[in-house]
């Protein structure tokens with residue numbers, strides 16, 4: 001099982017969205033992969049997503065699960081149980097604030113992702129989360145352990161957009177951070193609407209009509225992008 005957590009104290013950076021995109025990619029990988037979405041956020045956006053997905057695709061009830069946890073002990077038990085029952089991916093969506101739970105989430109993950117939108121003040125807020133990770137890293141090192149790989153993921157980037165000088169400067173600062181991952185998440189309309197319970201690979205399989213070629217093409221691009229992000233996260237060292 002691979003446990004990937006989405007953390008960051010700045011709300012709206014894209015933790016829930018990235019979590020769902022990774023779930024889409026994991027579902028697209030194989031018809032058998034099982035995915036557990038773990039929610040530590042009281043907002044409940046991830047459980048809402050899973051509810052919507054189950055309503056639209058009842059067959060997913062056997063391979064897409066969502067559980068809420070409110071403390072480190074519950075999280076530990078859940079991760080143990082998921083490993084024993086053969087879950088392939090545990091994706092942990094967290095709330096936008098620092099707490100003991102955020103630290104527990106980090107220490108129980110195999111990969112830690114801090115999504116950040118290409119905006120300077122949002123980036124500065126996320127640096128507090130980088131500091132939290134660094135503190136964890138130092139503590140674990142003292143005890144002879146290693147922290148899981150962690151990186152800032154530039155999210156919501158519109159590659160074709162014309163940047164003002166100020167925006168270009170901000171992007172330079174943000175991408176210059178030593179923990180910035182060498183891949184990014186583009187802005188996509190389909191990603192913006194995932195919260196409605198959409199499951200892109202299943203939507204794609206249902207598009208068999210002759211006049212649906214363009215829709216198929218768009219979904220293929222979105223799914224391929226999601227796959228690239230998941231594969232890149234898996235490959236983080």
Ligand SMILES: Nc1ncnc2c1ncn2[C@@H]1O[C@H](COP(=O)(O)OP(=O)(O)OP(=O)(O)O)[C@@H](O)[C@H]1O
Nearest residue numbers: 011012013014015016017096156186187188191192
């Ligand atoms: N790559 C993307 N493409 C399109 N829209 C995106 C993308 N990433 C995030 N968004 C949009 O940005 C908004 C905030 O994203 P999201 O809810 O995932 O952030 P969050 O970090 O989970 O916030 P919170 O801390 O409040 O839980 C949402 O409306 C989402 O649809």
Ligand SMILES: [Mg+2]
Nearest residue numbers: 015016041045
């Ligand atoms: Mg969220």
